[in-house]
Amino acid sequence: MTPAVAGPPVFDVDDPRLARAAWSRLAEPGDEVAVALVDQLGPGPALAWLYEAVRDPAQARRALVGLAEAGGAGAVADGEGAAPDPLAVDGVVGALPADRAPAGADRDVRSRAVARLLRAVARWAPRLDGLDPRRELRVLERLGGELLVPGDAGWPVGLDDLGPVRPLALWVRGNRDLAALAERSVAVVGARACTDYGRHVTGEIAAGLAARGFTVVSGGAYGIDAAAHRAAVVSGGPTVAFLAGGVDRFYPAGNTELLREVVASGGAVVSEVPPGSVPSRVRFLLRNRLIAAVAGATVVVEAAWRSGSLSTAVRAAELSRPVGAVPGPVTSMASAGCHRLLRDGAAVCVTDADEVAELAGVLSRDAAPSAPGDARGAPRRAAYDGLDDVETRAWDALPVRSGVPTEAVARSAGLAVADAVGALGRLEIRGLAERTPGGWRRARTP
Template identity: 50%
Template structure:
């Protein structure tokens, strides 16, 4: 807990110290005896020690979070999500968590839905639909609680009473962005809020970028909904790919700059998805397949091939004899007559005397001339 006050998220040097010396030894060196650990300059060591001297006691931070119904997790705890260990030296020192559910269990079947903050109505619709659909199917929706796509994904999951996790670039007691105060409270009450930073810590640009590695590592896959060519969402997708997670993107209009980054992602490394079932097919268990898509079934789809040939040889507007139709269709006269009677019983054609014509319901729509 003390080290979350001293080090910035993703500091690989501190991560190496933790692996070599353990958290207690690192904290003791920084806060008490001043013995400089290897691999750092005197200037940086003094900066870390200054932070350590000015930091409040960890017991005060824990009390503040516990008052909100939260707790602190560190590697080795029963609730620690093991997939975060894939980050190696950039693994979080620990996580401040607000909310009742188990982070470890919720993360086992989780998907990140991320995208542009200044997204379009299309992006909001897609993100909320994905959030709701994934949550209804028992998946946890993970995002960053930001404006735009993040907020829409969280709201979609919350709307159906599903599981959602907000990974913050600030303390779990800080409302950021300010306009999402109500949403962040709902996530903390109905889902989980997670942060590497201690209570009261405020976000910075760099902390947003570093937060994305936690979103990528925590989940089975990352879906990007609207992103420009330079986007934090694409950073999350790249980290997910580096960690061996599934990277997905939802296509948009080719004329939209907000979809340019997604389209580049799909061209180079991502998989195209359009709905929750397609996402689950890629990240779920074997056999969790998306329904096969097809166009609407038409009555003529069930006709035998020679009946289709006879029907397609019928003139669009005029009547024709069976003999002439046989020549056009390339079928024997006797078979043509049999198929015409079958087509008549099915409502495709009509007859008067020796002449046959298309029934009104089977006639193609009139085309209006251009000009």
């Protein structure tokens, strides 16, 4: 079983956009070696080096092993490696995290980094055959989409916080200014198998966020994701869906109409894999890191004990993004994951859009009302609200019907008579106590 040997590239590898598009096809999401290589050499030279390394694997191996053994860039500058620039590849070897190497074992670390690079070449090679990113770009163009790469004005810089696993490019349909969309945004994610409760709460929160000018970010899936996108669209707020597969085919099929509306209403549907890519399970999980990194905060509405949404929440927390979880009935398995996050202290308890906005926003602008007054319906105001301790005790001790002497009120309330006299006077002024021939009693409510 020999890997298909790729011919020379059929497109201009020196075009950095084309090269990034190609890399996003060659490397699976989260491929640290591809990110390091593109980072050190630039997307075009990295691609040219890869073609060369695949054309002559034995020479590539020799050159890299030489790099590892030499232990320094200077010593290999004269070696005729497969790389266009051995110095630069040496930089990659130096930059590559080498599978948890013990510190100090320098030579060893470099050997392992080289081995890692060779393994990466072996897994990229099968995809070089027939590689032509212009084809996928044409598909995207026909759909009105655009490729975003780091440095573009619309590139959401939050993604760069992903460091070694940041995406190489984004395939975008709809509003290409992801930077603007992300600036004030919240990820609302959760279980596909959600309950009516979860759907309802998601709708309330997403609509409230849209009304407050937040972009709702989610994963375009059934259940909570769909409810979040839908509520944002209906509320006229932009919303962004990150898909695990290519943006040419909306997945799941049942959300096709919804995702069209996402695109049509000022939002975007985005993927880091090119058109034609299928959404695999691994890609679903890795897609979650993009949601966590792009959004200013992440809220999980419903999630089972083991749920992909939890990975989004954990990722967001690792990136120092605020994370919220919506509680639900403890009898509902669909909330078990949220309660787990709360229990572990990984998430803050959030119950409405106010609290989510406070989590995500600038405090002065988005602070949730601390008293439940308006938002939760005015609490019942009791007659004794606003009384001090002595007045409360006196009022408590007052009979409802026939009046009693001040001394009796004092004794019953545990007050000095003088204090009872004062408190009863103040209660009378507030219309809460009244004098009768027999003494004090509570005033009849008007």
